[in-house]
Amino acid sequence: MLHVPTAVRVGTLLAAAAAVLTACGSGNAGSSGDPAASAGKPVYGGTLVYLEDRQETCIDPQIGGDIPQAMIGQQYTDDIVYEGKGGQIEPWLAKSWTVSPNGLTYTFTFRDNVKFTDGTPLNAAAVQANFTRVVNPKTGSSTDGGYIAPFYKNSKVLSPYVLQVNLKTPDSSFLDVLAQGYFGIESPKGFARGISKNCLYPVGSGPFEVVKDIPNQEVILDRNPNFNSPPPGSTHTGPAYLKQIIWKIVPDESVRWAALTENQANVIYYPPAQDYASAKADHVTLFDKERPGSPNSILFNTSVAPLNNVLVRRAVLYASNERANLKSAYFGTYPYVGGPLVPGTPDYDPAFQNVYNYDPAKAKQLLEQAGYTKVNSQGYRTTKTGQVLSISLPYDSDPGQTPPEDLTLYQDIQASEKASGIEIKLDPVSTTAFDNLWESGKGYQTLAGGYWITNTPDVLRTLYSTQALKYYGTNSDRYSNPTLDKLLAEGLAEQNPAKRKVLYDEAQAFVSSQALIMNLYPAEERLAINADTHGVSADYAVGLPDFYDTWISK
Amino acid sequence: MTVVNAPSVDKQPGQARQRGRARRLTPGVVLAWLVIAFLAISVAFPGLLAHQGPLAVDPAHALQGPSLSHLFGTDQSGRDVFSRVVYGARESLPIGIAATAIGLAIAIILGFAAALGGRWADAVISRFLEVLFAFPSLLLGLLFVAMFGAGVGSLIIAVGIGSAPGYARMIRGQVIAVKHAPYVEAARILGHSRLRIMVGSIFPNAMRPLLVLGTLGIGQSIVWASALSFLGLGAAPPAPEWGAMLAAGRDFISSAWWLEFFPGAVIVATALAATALGRHLQRRMEGRLAS
Numbered sequence: 001m002l003h004v005p006t007a008v009r010v011g012t013l014l015a016a017a018a019a020v021l022t023a024c025g026s027g028n029a030g031s032s033g034d035p036a037a038s039a040g041k042p043v044y045g046g047t048l049v050y051l052e053d054r055q056e057t058c059i060d061p062q063i064g065g066d067i068p069q070a071m072i073g074q075q076y077t078d079d080i081v082y083e084g085k086g087g088q089i090e091p092w093l094a095k096s097w098t099v100s101p102n103g104l105t106y107t108f109t110f111r112d113n114v115k116f117t118d119g120t121p122l123n124a125a126a127v128q129a130n131f132t133r134v135v136n137p138k139t140g141s142s143t144d145g146g147y148i149a150p151f152y153k154n155s156k157v158l159s160p161y162v163l164q165v166n167l168k169t170p171d172s173s174f175l176d177v178l179a180q181g182y183f184g185i186e187s188p189k190g191f192a193r194g195i196s197k198n199c200l201y202p203v204g205s206g207p208f209e210v211v212k213d214i215p216n217q218e219v220i221l222d223r224n225p226n227f228n229s230p231p232p233g234s235t236h237t238g239p240a241y242l243k244q245i246i247w248k249i250v251p252d253e254s255v256r257w258a259a260l261t262e263n264q265a266n267v268i269y270y271p272p273a274q275d276y277a278s279a280k281a282d283h284v285t286l287f288d289k290e291r292p293g294s295p296n297s298i299l300f301n302t303s304v305a306p307l308n309n310v311l312v313r314r315a316v317l318y319a320s321n322e323r324a325n326l327k328s329a330y331f332g333t334y335p336y337v338g339g340p341l342v343p344g345t346p347d348y349d350p351a352f353q354n355v356y357n358y359d360p361a362k363a364k365q366l367l368e369q370a371g372y373t374k375v376n377s378q379g380y381r382t383t384k385t386g387q388v389l390s391i392s393l394p395y396d397s398d399p400g401q402t403p404p405e406d407l408t409l410y411q412d413i414q415a416s417e418k419a420s421g422i423e424i425k426l427d428p429v430s431t432t433a434f435d436n437l438w439e440s441g442k443g444y445q446t447l448a449g450g451y452w453i454t455n456t457p458d459v460l461r462t463l464y465s466t467q468a469l470k471y472y473g474t475n476s477d478r479y480s481n482p483t484l485d486k487l488l489a490e491g492l493a494e495q496n497p498a499k500r501k502v503l504y505d506e507a508q509a510f511v512s513s514q515a516l517i518m519n520l521y522p523a524e525e526r527l528a529i530n531a532d533t534h535g536v537s538a539d540y541a542v543g544l545p546d547f548y549d550t551w552i553s554k
Numbered sequence: 555m556t557v558v559n560a561p562s563v564d565k566q567p568g569q570a571r572q573r574g575r576a577r578r579l580t581p582g583v584v585l586a587w588l589v590i591a592f593l594a595i596s597v598a599f600p601g602l603l604a605h606q607g608p609l610a611v612d613p614a615h616a617l618q619g620p621s622l623s624h625l626f627g628t629d630q631s632g633r634d635v636f637s638r639v640v641y642g643a644r645e646s647l648p649i650g651i652a653a654t655a656i657g658l659a660i661a662i663i664l665g666f667a668a669a670l671g672g673r674w675a676d677a678v679i680s681r682f683l684e685v686l687f688a689f690p691s692l693l694l695g696l697l698f699v700a701m702f703g704a705g706v707g708s709l710i711i712a713v714g715i716g717s718a719p720g721y722a723r724m725i726r727g728q729v730i731a732v733k734h735a736p737y738v739e740a741a742r743i744l745g746h747s748r749l750r751i752m753v754g755s756i757f758p759n760a761m762r763p764l765l766v767l768g769t770l771g772i773g774q775s776i777v778w779a780s781a782l783s784f785l786g787l788g789a790a791p792p793a794p795e796w797g798a799m800l801a802a803g804r805d806f807i808s809s810a811w812w813l814e815f816f817p818g819a820v821i822v823a824t825a826l827a828a829t830a831l832g833r834h835l836q837r838r839m840e841g842r843l844a845s
Contacts, residue, residue, distance in 0.1 A: 254805045274617075274809055328613035329630070397704075397786045404805040408630045411792045415611040415631070426790050428704060 042236070042535065046552035047244040050545075051256045052269040053400040055249050057215040058199035061182045062134050065143025067291075067453055067523075067542075070181040071269075072247055074544040075221055076117075077184025077204030080108065080127065081175055082231045083455060083541040087346060089175045090232045093122065093185060093205075103170030103495050110161045114229045116187035117209040124163035128155050129188035131165065139195070146462065146472045147177040147454075170493045172500060173456035176346075179541045180455065205229055207240040207548040219247040234549055235535065241551035251400025260284060260528055266552065267536060267545070271528035273330045273405050279528065287527040287536060288333075291453045291543040292345035294463055295337035297517040298393065298413075299450040303478035306389060307445055311370040313515035316391070317356035319363035319420035325412035326521055329405050334521035340460060340511040342522040347457040347491075347504035352512040356519075363420045372421070381421035390423040394437060395448035397428030402449060409520065410448060438476055447476055451523045455541045457504040460511060461488040477516050484510050583834050589827035596643035606634040608641035608794040617810045627812035629803065631792070635812060638794035639820050645795040647824075649710055649788075650776035654768055656714025657775070658721055662761075665725025669733065670752070680726070683719045691716035692778060699787045706795075709788040713778045717771060724767065728760040735759070766836040773828030780821050796821050 056066055061073035082092040091097075094108040114122040134141040135149040151171040156164045167174065177183065190203035200213045207230070208221035227239045248265075250256045256268040257275050261282045271279075271286065279286050300307040300316075307313050323336045337343070339352030372381035372389050381389045393410060395402050414424040429437075437444045452459050452474075461467065462474050466485050469475035484507060491503040525543035529536050535549040595602055612632030620627045626635035668679035686694065695712035702708045732738065733756055741751045776796075782788050783797030791798065796817045803813025 252805070254808060258808070272805065274806060325613055328616050328632070404630075404802070407791060407802070412611050412613050412631050414792065415609065426792070428786060428790050 040553065042241050042549075042551040043553065044241050044551070045243050046241075047246060048242050048267065048533065048547060048550060048552065049246045049248065049265045050267045050269070050547075051248050051250045051259060051265045053249070053251055053253065053256070053403075055216060055219075055247075058195075059210070059213065059215075059219060060186070060199050060202040061184060062130070062141050062144055062186065063139065063195065063199060065141060065146075065182045070184075070542065071525075071544050072219060072221075073184045073202070073204070074181040074206070074539065074546055075208045075245060075247075075548075076202065076206040076210055076224075077181070077186060078114070078206050078229050078231070079181065079184055079541075080178045082233065083176065083179040083539070084232065085540055087455070087540070089179055092179075092231050093127070093229060097175075103172070103493075104167045106165045106167070106174065107158070108163050108165070110163070111229065112161045114205050115226065116189070116203050116205045117224050117226075118187050118189055118203045120187045120189045120203075122185065122187075122205050123160050124157045125160075126188050127163050127185055128157055129191060130183070130185050131155055133191060134183070142472070142474070143182045144177075146474055147173075148183075150467070150471070170495065172492055172494060173458045176456045176541070177454070181539065181542060181544045208242075208245060216249055218249065221245040221247060230548060231539070233537070233540070236549060240548050241535070242547060245547060249400070253403065257528070260530055263530060263532075265530070266533040267527055267529050267547075269545075270403065270526050273333045275528075276331060276333050283531040285529040285531075287525070287529060287538070289525045289538045289543045290342060290344050291523040291525060292342050293454040293459045293523065293542075294340065294450075294452040294517075295342050295522050296449065296451040296520045298410075298520070299447040299476050299517050300515070301445050301447070301476070301478050302514075302516065304445060306370075306391065309370050310514060311366045312372075312389070314356070315363040315366035315370065315420070316417065316422060317515050317518060318359040318366065319417050319422055320413045320518060321358040321416040322409070322413055322518060322520060323358065325409055325416065329409035329412060330521070334524070336519070337522050338519050340508050340517075340519075341457060344522075345457055345459070346455065347501045349505045349508045351505075352508055355512050356515070358416075360420050363422075367421065375421055378423075379418065379421060380423045388423060389421065390425060391445050392425045392427045393446050393448055394427040394429050394434060394444055396431050396434040398431040401431055401434075406449065413518075439473065441473065441476060441478060446518075450476065450517065453523050453542050457507070458488070458492050460484075460504070460507050461492060464488075464511060464516060479514070479516055481510075481514075484514075582830050586827040586830035586834070589823050590831065593643050593647060593824060593827075596640045597647055600637075600640045600644065604634070604637035604640040606637040608638045609633065609792050610637075617806065619810070620812055626816040627810065629799075629810075629813055630806060633792075635799075635816055638799060639796070639816055642794040642796045642799065642817070642820075645706070645789055645793055646776055646780065646797070646821075649706065649713070649779040649795075650772045650824075650828075652710045653713035653775040653779060654717065654771045656711060657717035657771065658764065658768055660714065660718040661721030661725050664718070664722040666729055666752075668722070668726045669729035670756075676726075679722075683722055686719040687723075691720075692781060695778060695782055696785075696787070699782060704787045704790075706789050709779055709782055712782065712787075713775050716778060717775060721764070721767065721771070725760065725764065728763060729756060732756050732760045762839065766832055766839060769835055770829055770832035773825035773832070776828070777821060777825050 052068060055068045056064060059069055059072050061069035078093050080094045082090045084090045093110055093114060095111050097106055097108045099106055110124060116122055131152060133139050134144040135152045151167045151169055153166040153168045158164050184204055187203040190198050201210050207224055207227045209224045210219060211222045212220040223240050223243050225239055230237055253270055253272045257272050259265040260268045276286060300313055302308055326334055326336050338354055341348045367381050371383050373384060374382045376382050376388060410426055417424045437447060452463055464475060464477060464479045464484060465488050466480040469478060469480055487503055487507040491500055491507060494500040494503060525538050525545060527536060527545060532553050534553060535551055537546045537549060538544060539546055610633060614632060615628055616630050616632040618624060618628045624634050626639060629635055664679055668676045695716040698712035698715055699708050738751060738755050741755050780797030783795050784801045786801060789795035789798050799817040800814060806813050
């Protein structure tokens with residue numbers, strides 16, 4: 001069976017993409033919407049200065065696996081397969097592949113002329129080394145490893161460029177996961193240097209090569225002169241146009257914006273929402289691309305009081321006016337996402353968009369039902385015994401970690417919760433302390449800034465399944481329910497797309513009814529580009545910036 | 555060790571002229587008193603000055619410039635900046651005063667122990683203070699917050715600890731100067747106990763110049779506390795602490811100048827008022843001692 005994704009899924013995706021474009025207005029998919037694209041023929045040369053809000057100390061996306069790592073990884077690695085505009089999986093490093101009817105055996109045939117920038121040939125053995133690495137718990141690959149390890153049985157090199165991968169149980173999202181930049185293929189010779197060296201100077205076969213890395217400050221990437229493996233969506237072949245990329249960390253969004261408008265940077269990540277309106281006057285092109293998966297949200301810890309009570313969780317959702325608050329905090333630049341999945345995620349069901357519209361009367365009724373029948377002198381609800389309904393909201397207060405718009409949003413939500421007698425205490429903590437909450441799964445009632453970017457509805461299993469709670473450590477809601485587990489396991493194993501959609505619709509209904517998160521907005525790749533820079537694009541799988549086709553006109 | 559920076563208690567040639575000036579209220583001192591009065595009302599009866607709550611959000615009217623209905627404009631959540639500045643006095647001033655008090659308390663213990671505890675104690679404490687001096691006060695404060703976490707409580711202690719070494723050294727010098735004074739000798743000859751001499755004779759005389767320093771120090775402490783809050787190490791949002799307001803407004807500096815200007819101006823005015831009053835007090839006191 002050659003690569004499969006079907007009309008149903010493509011249709012859903014296109015419809016969702018159309019809805020998104022209408023909803024955000026500023027949506028701009030690829031270089032076609034770039035007003036300066038007609039500035040002339042692409043020219044070779046030049047240095048692109050790119051400013052980002054944050055980066056991990058390790059820039060290898062196979063280690064850990066946070067979005068900034070994948071964003072830089074996209075510049076120096078290629079993936080096994082490519083996700084096209086409609087969600088279909090296309091060849092990239094793998095020329096072709098077959099899937100056995102039981103969904104357990106994938107056989108990939110790789111291109112035979114690709115080399116890593118250290119000269120090592122990219123062949124079946126090299127890809128096998130990548131699989132072996134991410135499924136090894138010692139590697140600490142939480143994103144990639146989290147996706148692949150539970151299913152991966154073993155792999156066999158059938159010939160120098162043919163690799164057979166055997167799974168323990170069927171995984172209908174396997175190819176989608178391989179198309180994500182998190183699993184950029186790296187040189188095994190690079191692995192041999194050890195994790196810490198590879199973290200600084202990972203080696204791939206992509207259009208650029210890491211030549212200098214000062215952790216958390218800047219990374220310099222030079223053009224790979226021998227690059228010959230562009231993905232199908234590219235507009236040219238051969239080496240990249242740009243000679244060099246300077247990838248700098250500038251935590252303050254207002255500083256990034258100032259640098260861009262003063263032409264000290266070509267492209268910046270996450271421009272301030274307040275400056276969207278003046279972008280045109282500043283000759284800045286905005287580039288927003290929704291990232292599929294679970295939306296940016298506030299996670300509820302369902303294992304501790306008071307959010308272990310579904311009535312309280314629902315009350316908190318009805319009490320918050322997050323839709324209006326999102327509009328004012330982000331100056332109307334983000335659509336609200338009401339359901340468990342971001343539109344554009346395969347099998348997204350729009351039925352849950354309006355489930356928890358602002359309704360203080362309903363919140364009051366639920367709180368009384370939950371036993372919070374009294375109101376204290378400060379206006380907060382209490383139980384008969386005087387227990388105040390108070391919930392802490394920790395967020396990462398280190399520079400560049402929580403956008404100021406989010407902080408405004410949290411305070412506005414806090415104010416609307418107070419009107420219903422629910423106390424939200426904002427708790428600014430350091431990155432180390434915040435990461436520790438996520439990793440330990442202990443010591444919090446809620447967590448701010450939760451999202452999970454992936455191109456499959458299986459994200460629900462990553463976030464809410466008992467399996468994820470026990471083995472992957474990705475279920476920060478601490479939620480566990482056998483009915484949901486069963487739906488998600490069946491969805492993942494189902495090879496028939498129509499049947500799979502029915503299962504995932506049911507799973508979305510279940511998650512929505514359980515009020516597991518406070519939905520906010522979709523994660524987006526948000527770039528602002530100056531007038532001299534052209535041909536910036538993003539990949540369709542998870543929305544990573546791609547500077548391969550980018551060129552600078554002066 | 556020499557006495558450092560302690561206001562002199564000896565009679566100086568220029569004293570008569572200084573005394574004359576100290577009795578007159580200069581416009582600067584009047585202005586300082588007005589600022590202090592405004593702050594005192596803000597702390598005691600903020601409702602008299604501000605007609606909106608400091609936390610009352612109104613997202614529909616976010617980021618509006620100064621106007622008659624919002625004298626200092628509104629912030630990103632539509633809160634009235636003037637109300638926040640007024641109520642903020644309740645957050646920021648106690649931090650400054652409490653931090654100075656803690657700094658002085660630590661300093662008194664260390665300063666007295668060094669001055670009266672014998673050669674060894676003096677050597678150990680003085681070297682310790684010199685080590686602390688090697689760190690800028692703000693860095694000491696940062697170190698403390700890093701160790702014990704952010705929050706108003708640790709902010710107060712952090713700023714207090716940061717300012718203690720300076721005071722301690724002055725107190726030590728002051729006590730050494732006073733303990734050889736004739737009235738202390740006299741008390742000793744009269745057979746008073748060590749404790750009585752310390753409490754009755756040394757303490758009040760050594761502490762007098764410290765009153766002035768304390769007033770000056772409050773302004774400084776407010777600035778340090780605001781600086782730490784600005785760095786996100788103090789009060790949690792949405793508390794209207796002045797430094798935290800500055801930090802939150804920073805992202806809007808290009809489009810909403812009032813978010814930075816007014817809290818900043820109030821911090822400067824408060825520090826200047828405390829300094830002006832401290833100096834005024836200093837002059838008056840020198841005048842009185844001289845007469």
